[in-house]
Amino acid sequence: MEYNFREIEKRWQIYWKKNNVFHTKENGKKKYYILNMFPYPSGAGLHVGHCLGYIASDIYARYKRSKGYNVLNPIGFDSFGLPAEQYAIQTGKHPYDTTRQNSQKYRDQMNKIGLSFDWNRELCTSNPNYYRWTQWMFIQIFNSWYDKNCEKAKPIDLLIEEFNKNGNDFINAKTSFNYRFNSKTWNELSIHEKESILLDYRLAYLCNNIVNWCPDLGTVLANDEIKNGKSQRGGYPVYKKKMLQWHIRISAYAERLIKGLNLIDCSQSLKKLQFNWIGKSIGIDISLNITHPTNNINKIKLFISRPEMIFGITFIVLSPDHPLADQIGVFSHKKSVLTYLMQEFSIDENRKNVSGVFTGNYVFHPFIQKKKIPIYISTYFTVDNHTKSMIGIPGYEERSKKFSQKFGLDIIPICEKKNININTNEYICINSDFLNGLNRKEAREKIIEILVEKKIGKINTSYKIRDAIFSRQRYWGEPIPIYFKNRIPKTIPIDQLPILLPKIDNYHPKDGKSSLIRAKNWAWDEINMKIVSKNLIDYINVFPIETSTMPSWAGSSWYFLRYMDVNNHQFFLDKRKENYWKNVDLYIGGSEHSTGHLIYARFWHKFLKDRGWITTEEPFKKVLNQGMILSYSASILKIIGENIFVSYGLRNQKNYSFQEVYVDLSLIKKNNELNIEKFQKTRPEFNSSVFLLEKGTFLCKRKLEKMSKSKYNVINPDDIYEKYGSDVFRIYEMFLGPITQSKPWDEEKINGIKNFINKFWRLFHKNEKFKVSEVNPTFKELQILHHTIKKIQDKMQSFSLNTSISSFMIVVNQLTMLKCNKRKILEPLVQLIAPFAPHIAEELWYKLGKNKSIIHYPIPFLNSKYLIVDQITYPIMFNGKLKFIEKFDSNISIKEIKNKILNHPKTKSFLREKIFKKLILVPKKIINILYY
Incomplete structure (x- = not known):
């Protein structure tokens, strides 16, 4: 009886949603908070490379639930940023509408993979209920300074008190403006003079600085938004330019950012990247x-x-x-x-x-x-x-x-x-x-x-770390809650937050300024405490509002805290919930976020701790960087400066200089041959191009590289689970190799996983009927089961998900050969495999007579009396000559082996009249005892 994945997977996805199975509440259980790095909902949707981390985290989340933990596994969308705004510029569609549509597409794809996210905690950075608190936090950062003596941020009011108390001496000791103000006390300074000094301390401040300016995008970019001198979004040239920008004084936290690395469980390469970035x-x-x-x-x-x-x-x-x-x-x-x-x-x-x-x-x-x-x-x-x-x-x-x-x-x-x-x-x-x-x-x-x-x-x-530039000259971002009174920045009153993005008709940046300058109502009325028309600006009661918006990293620097208390309208996080969840136990994401995002999030977290709103120094206990899934791209060679394409095999015949033009994989025939006619239909700009053929064909260059929409080499997960099912897709992705390593996608090998799932299904069926025996298992069958339980538990602790799947394949083969269909063996096996293949596990669990989701049941108990202990055989050599052979259990330590050999009667007898020199042990190979 074949496993009907379409019918079964659909049924259990509906069941999970209807019964709110994955919803998490605070309770008396030990907590475990697992989180994927914030996804951006692009119009292209997910590809199989994105799914790698989601599936791995879901397997581990399900596993920790079975171990008795109260697991928080939330998801949301980092929905502000350039991609949506660029699309709005091209199409005229409001970014709010496109991000909402894209988010729904992501939700549908994630649910079809069977991811156990708590959708009740979903958040989006572009939702005013969320960015209200991002604006609030910016105001707190603006109104804070970093006291180096205490190594923590404090309210700016305390600094002003110090200025009042110590006057001229304090200013001279602390600020670079002393040559201008050294003849005055604090109270004698003008408002502008005071603000100039305070800007030298504020953790959020305005100053002219050299920035990465991209004219084509019309905005400033952070270093991690640039690759090889061009913007990652669009590949446009980036220039150095002096501009007045908002900055966040991250450099004040440099030493704490370094020390905090000792509190994070992550790879040494990640720690080295962070350390070098801080410099x-x-x-x-x-x-x-x-x-x-x-x-x-x-x-x-x-x-x-x-x-x-x-x-x-x-x-x-x-x-x-x-x-x-x-x-x-x-x-x-x-x-x-x-x-x-x-x-x-x-x-x-x-x-x-x-x-x-x-x-x-x-x-x-x-x-x-x-x-x-x-x-x-x-x-x-x-x-x-x-x-x-x-x-x-x-x-x-x-x-x-x-x-x-x-x-x-x-x-x-x-x-x-x-x-x-x-x-x-x-x-x-x-x-x-x-x-x-x-x-x-x-x-x-x-x-x-x-x-x-x-x-x-x-x-x-x-x-080396520089203060982070916090201005973006774009529309689609959090408005900065600042207005300017006589050129002095003032914060919007907290009780008036959020200040909402106004609707505009034209999203194009203009002359290095955000398109917000076109907003008709974008001025602050101090008397009536509200946003009013710019026509009312009189610089007495009505003042201009900042037109730059926050960078996308603002919202993604604290979202993991909001998941703990997503529906709180009184504050960004209730203390009781923060005390329960504290911080993220496992944070999974790509290595491209190893510097920028992790630095910003760690800084933001430390600031909130300094001001007493949270209790932990670091936001993440363990960070795991997933590898990439690679896919073969196809490109054709175009002679630079000419409208001529050259078949790949002819590339060395003349001294040409080429540029590579990526081609959609659907246009490639067998043997890497380009379908020129279809290519020109999809790329009309090349209709008049000349194609130099070799032996009547035009060959492409193939290259294994990161999946990217721009390289036309992405694999859509919808196509995979429609063809093979979600459980096969999940297991195949994990079976490709270690989670932290990059590996190539090869759909031809997915049939092996499909066969394994069907083989597992057939253990429970005979003659197309569900049939499980109630007969007690043999000792050997129990040995096989408990050996597998032990292996899976060990491998899960080290995130060896690929080798866990190998263990499942071995046990299914062993039970098939024994024709074992006994409940006391198969039932715990279903529980073990449930995190990896949840749909088939739920179906079999139901057929085994259970009336609740398998997610509510604990992992099978490990009985050590059934464990099979492997043994290692060592030849015992004396000065290179074999004297006897000894066997040891595989779980014994090297130190114990050495002690046993040196105290062995045969060793003592042989060395009776000789002088012992040393013992050389090559693990799992030989032991050689040297003597004089």
């Missing part, structure tokens, strides 16, 4: 005199992470967003400096081409008398975020070398060339006798000692 360096801050003081600027602050290289400094570079960049240039160089600062450099150009401008100014070297070091401004380098500057040491750093060659600067070696390197223990400095003979560590300490003694330097820690 901690311990070195020394030095203040050097400049040769031509301008505008009361007579010193410049620099950070040196490797002080022992100080004699190799050839130049200084300031970032264009350095506060002194437009002031430090001498008069004769002022024009060229300002011209350079006004230029836009594409990121690609910036990486490839050395650029910069000499300011005409120098700093004096702290050790070499009368040596002057030129100061440049350049976008070519990633500068230190702490000082927004860097030192150029071309003798030991490749990019500095290229820069020096471009501007004709000397490349100064530090050490003599007598087989001596700065990284060796012997250190001979060309320019200083006092360092000679020291090792690198000693030289470093000596340099620091002298710089501190001369009061030129101060030991400090610097971080």
Whole structure:
């Protein structure tokens, strides 16, 4: 009797929904919170690569329920962002409508896979009931500062109290504005002067900065939204540009972000990515005199992470967003400096081409008398975020070398060339006798000692991480709850939140500004506390509202908290529910979110903890990065600059330069041949193209790579479960390989999983009838069952889902050979396989006479007396010669094996008149005892 998946799977999906089977409430059980990284509901829907993490998390969620945990397994949609807005620009459809339609498509696809999500907790970032709290949190961030002494965020009011209490002294000690205000106390400052100082502290602040600007998208992009110098969305060029933007002071949390990595169970590669993104360096801050003081600027602050290289400094570079960049240039160089600062450099150009401008100014070297070091401004380098500057040491750093060659600067070696390197223990400095003979560590300490003694330097820690830009010049995002009163940012009153996105007709950004500038009603009336027409702006009672919106990461930085209490209209999270769920026990998602999203979410969580709204330091206990499912793409070669395509086999016949044009897989015949006629119908822009054939055919290039709509190589899960069923699809995806590794999709092999499911089904049926025996099982049958229970439990703990499936295949084959259809064997087997293949498990559970869903039953009990203990045979060698053979249980430790062998009577007898040297054990192979 074949398994009728269409009828059975549909029946149980309806049952789960009707009976709200997966709904979770707080109770007395031990909790387990499992979460997939927030999906964006694109119009293309899910492909099989997306499903990998969802299925893996669902299997584990079902497994933990069977272990007695109260499992929270929610889902929602990260529905703000560029894709929906770009589609709105192209079609005129409102992003709200398209995201709602796309979300429904995702829901349908997820339910057909049998995912046990609690849809009662669904949320969308574009829902005003949700982004009301995102706006509230932004206001709290704006009204907070980071106290480095306590290492936590505090209300800005406490800082103002300190200013009032300590006045002039406190300002001088804490702020870079002291040269302007050092003759006044806090109360003597004007409103604008006070706000200038506060903006130097606020965790959300406005400032001019160098940003990643994409003219085609009309918005600023974060670093993780750019790949190879182009926007990930659309592949458009990205430029460096100075703009006034909102920032979030994530850099204040740099050290805590590093320390918090010790609290997260994740791969070392993920921790390394996070650590490198934050970029901690311990070195020394030095203040050097400049040769031509301008505008009361007579010193410049620099950070040196490797002080022992100080004699190799050839130049200084300031970032264009350095506060002194437009002031430090001498008069004769002022024009060229300002011209350079006004230029836009594409990121690609910036990486490839050395650029910069000499300011005409120098700093004096702290050790070499009368040596002057030129100061440049350049976008070519990633500068230190702490000082927004860097030192150029071309003798030991490749990019500095290229820069020096471009501007004709000397490349100064530090050490003599007598087989001596700065990284060796012997250190001979060309320019200083006092360092000679020291090792690198000693030289470093000596340099620091002298710089501190001369009061030129101060030991400090610097971080590469930059404050996150929080403005997007787009429409489809959370409105920033700020209005401007006499150019000073003011927050919308909390009791008036949310401020809703207004409806507009044209979504195109304009002149670097959001399309919100077209909104007719986008001004704040302070008297009546409401949004009114911009025509009423009088700068007395009615003021303009911020037109930039929040980036998409704003809503995705705290959504995991809202799932705990999604229907709370009084606050974003009730304390009792937060105390129960606390944080995410297992967070599953792609490695592409290993830096940007995880950094932002961890920062946001720490801020909320600082202010007392949550209790945990880290949002995620364990992070698991799923691998990708790869698929073969097809592309054809087009000669650059010509309307000619060349068959892949002819690519080397002439010295052509090609660009690859991806082709839909449905246009490929057997043997990788392109159907040219169909291709031209689907791509009319190539109707007049010439196709150079080889032997009468046109061949494509095939490449195994990440699934992507732009590469036309995605596999739709709808097609798979329509053809084979959801349980077959689920098991096949897991059987492809370890969850953390990338693996190729190969539909030809899916039939093996289909055969396995049918074989499992036939264990319960005979002559097309359900037939299970009530006869007690044999000892051997019980051994097979409990050995499988043990294997599955062990493998689930290490997320070895692919090898778990192998164990199921083995046990089904063993029971088939034994013709075993006994209830006491098959019933627990159904429970074991239920997380992997829930539909067939529910059907068989029902046929076994159970009146509730299998999800309510515990995992089978493991009886250790039935466990089969494997044994390993070791040949025992003495100086390489075999003397005897011994067997050990496979679960014994290496230490126990060594003790048993050394105390074995045969060993003691053989070594009676010899001197024991050592024992060499090669696991599962040999033991060799060496003696004199």
